[in-house]
Amino acid sequence: MSTASPSTATASVDGVAAGQTPSDAAKSARRAALNRKLSVWGARIGLAVVIIGGWQAFTTWGIVDPFFFGQPSGIWSRLIDLFQNGTEFGSFYENIWVTIEEALLGFAVGAVSGVILGVLLGQSRFLADVLGPYIKIVNAIPRIVLGAIFVVAFGIGATPKILLAAVLVFFVVFFNAFQGVREVDRNILANAKVLGASQLQIVRHVVVPSALTWIIASLHTAFGFAIVGALVGEVLGAQQGLGLVIKTAQNNFDPNGVFATMLVIAVLVLVAESLISRLERRLLSWRPPAPSEAANSI
Amino acid sequence: MADANNGRIEIEGVTKRFLTPGGEVFTAIKDVSFTVEPGQFCAVVGPTGCGKSTTLGMVSGLDRPSEGTVKVGGKVVDGITDGVSFMFQADALLPWKTVLANVALGPIFKGASKAEAQARARDWLRRVGLTGFEDRYPHQLSGGMRKRVAMAAALINEPKILMMDEPFGALDVQTKAIMSNELLGLWEQSRPAVLFITHDLDEAVALADKVVVMTSSPGTVKAVYDIDLPRPRGSVQEIRFEPRFLELQHQIWDTLREEVERAYARTAGGPVTEGKAA
Numbered sequence: 322m323s324t325a326s327p328s329t330a331t332a333s334v335d336g337v338a339a340g341q342t343p344s345d346a347a348k349s350a351r352r353a354a355l356n357r358k359l360s361v362w363g364a365r366i367g368l369a370v371v372i373i374g375g376w377q378a379f380t381t382w383g384i385v386d387p388f389f390f391g392q393p394s395g396i397w398s399r400l401i402d403l404f405q406n407g408t409e410f411g412s413f414y415e416n417i418w419v420t421i422e423e424a425l426l427g428f429a430v431g432a433v434s435g436v437i438l439g440v441l442l443g444q445s446r447f448l449a450d451v452l453g454p455y456i457k458i459v460n461a462i463p464r465i466v467l468g469a470i471f472v473v474a475f476g477i478g479a480t481p482k483i484l485l486a487a488v489l490v491f492f493v494v495f496f497n498a499f500q501g502v503r504e505v506d507r508n509i510l511a512n513a514k515v516l517g518a519s520q521l522q523i524v525r526h527v528v529v530p531s532a533l534t535w536i537i538a539s540l541h542t543a544f545g546f547a548i549v550g551a552l553v554g555e556v557l558g559a560q561q562g563l564g565l566v567i568k569t570a571q572n573n574f575d576p577n578g579v580f581a582t583m584l585v586i587a588v589l590v591l592v593a594e595s596l597i598s599r600l601e602r603r604l605l606s607w608r609p610p611a612p613s614e615a616a617n618s619i
Numbered sequence: 620m621a622d623a624n625n626g627r628i629e630i631e632g633v634t635k636r637f638l639t640p641g642g643e644v645f646t647a648i649k650d651v652s653f654t655v656e657p658g659q660f661c662a663v664v665g666p667t668g669c670g671k672s673t674t675l676g677m678v679s680g681l682d683r684p685s686e687g688t689v690k691v692g693g694k695v696v697d698g699i700t701d702g703v704s705f706m707f708q709a710d711a712l713l714p715w716k717t718v719l720a721n722v723a724l725g726p727i728f729k730g731a732s733k734a735e736a737q738a739r740a741r742d743w744l745r746r747v748g749l750t751g752f753e754d755r756y757p758h759q760l761s762g763g764m765r766k767r768v769a770m771a772a773a774l775i776n777e778p779k780i781l782m783m784d785e786p787f788g789a790l791d792v793q794t795k796a797i798m799s800n801e802l803l804g805l806w807e808q809s810r811p812a813v814l815f816i817t818h819d820l821d822e823a824v825a826l827a828d829k830v831v832v833m834t835s836s837p838g839t840v841k842a843v844y845d846i847d848l849p850r851p852r853g854s855v856q857e858i859r860f861e862p863r864f865l866e867l868q869h870q871i872w873d874t875l876r877e878e879v880e881r882a883y884a885r886t887a888g889g890p891v892t893e894g895k896a897a
Contacts, residue, residue: 512711515679516776518728526724530715567657607715609758 391576400581406445409569410561417585420551423479427486428547435491436536439498440529449499460492464550468557477558486550490543497539501532504602537601544593548586625692625702626657626779626812628678634837635673647673649685649837655829656775657779658810659713662823663831664875666882667853671816675782678814679703691780704773706810707785710765712812718744719770725776743771746805763794767801774805781811785818799826799855807851820875824848824868825855832874835882842874 373393380387387395403413409415442449467488471481505528513527555564563582571577635647648670663671676682677689680700689696691703704725705711712721719740725737744750747767757765760816766787773781786802787795803826806813817823823830830844848863858864 440777506709506711508707508709508711509713511676511679511681512705512707513683513724514699515705516725516772517699517701518724518729522728526716526727527713530713533715605715607756607758609756 336523343449387576388574389576391580395577396580396584399575399577401576401585403566403581408566410565413566416561416566417565417589419479419561420548420555420586421589423551423554423562424486424544424547425481426479427483427550428490428544430483431487431490431547432494432540432543434487435494436498436568439495439536440524440532443499443502444524445534450473456495464489465553468550468553471554472558477560482551482554482559485554486547489546489550493543494536494539497535498532501535502528502534505531514605533604537597537604539602540597541594544597545590548590548593552586621650626655627690627692628655628780628812628814629686629688629690629693629833630674630678631690632656632691633674633677635670635677635682636685640713646837648833649839651833651838651840652687653840653843655780655812655814657812659829660806660813660815660827661829661831662815662817662822662827664817664823664871665838665841666835666875666879667818667886668882669833669878671678671833672784673813673838675705675784675814675816678780679705679782679794700780702776702779704776704778704796706769706781706783708788710757710769712768712772714757714767716756717753718749718755718757718760721757721768722772722775725772729776739775740771743775744768747771747801762790763798766790766794766798770798770802770805773813774809777809778811781813782808783813783815785816787815787822788819795822796854796856802826803852803855820868820872821859822855824864825852825858825870830871832871832878834878835885841878842871844871847887 376385377392377393379385380390380392398476407413408416442452464485468481468485471484475481475484509527509531510523513523518526551568552564555562556568560563563586567579567582570576570582631652633651634649637645637647639645651670651674653661663674665671673682677684678691678696678700680696680698680703683697691700701825709832712723722740722743723733723736726739727733731739740754741750744753747770749764749767749771752760752764757768760768769786786794787798790798799822813827815823817829820830824846827846830846832841832844833839834841844867846867848861848867852858
């Protein structure tokens with residue numbers, strides 16, 4: 322064994338060095354990368370065809386009842402119908418926009434207050450000790466119950482939805498910002514203090530940028546929660562919005578309508594996700610590339 | 620620079636105790652006294668866990684002694700000591716700021732305008748030989764280059780005291796030698812008092828005017844040696860072969876060895892209950 326392994330090692334090196342020129346090696350590496358990409362995409366599309374095709378087939382053959390579980394072709398025509406003819410509560414676009422608006426406002430309120438409170442409590446041990454238990458208690462309340470209270474208190478306008486979305490977003494962002502502030506490198510803090518930084522300068526130059534990695538990571542999940550908050554708020558009571566569209570479809574035994582709206586929501590969240598990823602790349606451009614991104618191994 | 624007494628560090632009978640998470644009292648250093656004159660390069664050597672870093676923390680004002688006093692320039696330290704800079708083993712550079720912005724932090728914290736701070740930072744980067752690297756981020760630099768950035772960042776405020784906590788501990792031997800030479804070169808220019816913590820005796824003797832040997836937990840001062848090697852010292856690698864260097868090195872090692880062996884026996888002999896203080 323001990324003599325065999327070095328000889329195989331040299332053989333494989335020779336295979337690259339003797340048989341190929343560098344440009345050949347680059348070409349075959351590119352080809353390998355392309356092949357990999359093609360096979361991944363092939364498998365992805367194949368999976369979608371199997372799932373959606375299977376769904377369509379089973380419902381057509383009557384093994385699964387389309388009345389309860391919908392049907393891909395039905396969902397598609399319902400989607401076109403929604404975009405063309407709108408809903409009982411105004412055009413479909415209008416309803417989409419209402420939900421986006423509520424989610425965005427809730428996201429902004431929740432994220433900003435989460436960051437501020439997280440940084441504040443992360444900085445001050447006293448405040449953290451005093452407020453800690455209360456925050457845990459509020460966090461333990463099921464958010465849907467809060468939604469019910471908000472609807473009772475603020476009616477069926479946009480306010481309760483924004484509040485519900487904000488509450489959902491707040492806790493995710495808050496705990497991350499808090500943890501991020503706690504994780505600031507001790508040496509860096511001591512160094513800034515010795516260099517004569519004031520408390521405010523430490524927060525601005527050291528604490529917030531350091532916690533930013535954590536905060537931004539939380540924003541990915543948080544936007545999903547903002548949409549959930551807005552939708553649940555709308556299901557609980559609203560005059561417009563995708564949540565109401567879903568609820569109405571449900572009441573009319575129209576699973577295709579529910580799935581069609583769900584599809585629209587998924588697209589919204591994916592778009593938001595990619596925007597947040599772009600923001601992340603911009604704000605965290607200082608970070609060294611992760612090992613998985615640094616080298617595309619073949 | 621008008622007041623020559625500015626950078627004098629007087630440590631008098633200092634004891635520092637910590638409460639361990641288990642509720643026990645742990646004495647990190649006990650009755651430590653020594654003095655560093657302005658412009659003097661003082662190295663502190665001792666085994667792991669002898670409270671070297673604790674001592675630095677109290678001189679900089681990040682920490683308070685449980686007993687005794689620490690005076691800088693004749694004034695008892697309360698709050699962050701003015702005119703002190705720190706250099707750690709791990710770099711304390713901000714990874715999200717460029718090299719230039721990192722070095723410019725010192726003046727900015729002292730209230731300088733951004734333009735002025737950057738101009739001074741450029742000057743210091745030139746002095747440490749990093750012109751052309753201003754826009755890099757720390758992770759894009761080698762270990763030695765990061766140390767040079769840290770040095771520029773520590774010296775830009777022209778401190779009267781420079782405190783170094785095993786600053787070159789994580790570097791390879793060659794880089795360490797180069798950095799030591801550069802440190803001596805920069806130090807000769809502005810001559811702050813230096814409190815240099817290391818466990819490398821050769822490094823201590825090659826760089827310092829005075830070597831303080833500490834015992835392990837609780838840390839106390841075992842002996843103080845004056846290093847009478849002439850200045851400027853020249854290359855750190857070459858001074859190691861001078862007869863006087865070897866003589867001093869042997870003399871101090873005899874004192875230090877006992878402590879190192881004792882500390883090693885303690886850590887290797889069984890589970891260590893007390894928290895690590897150094």
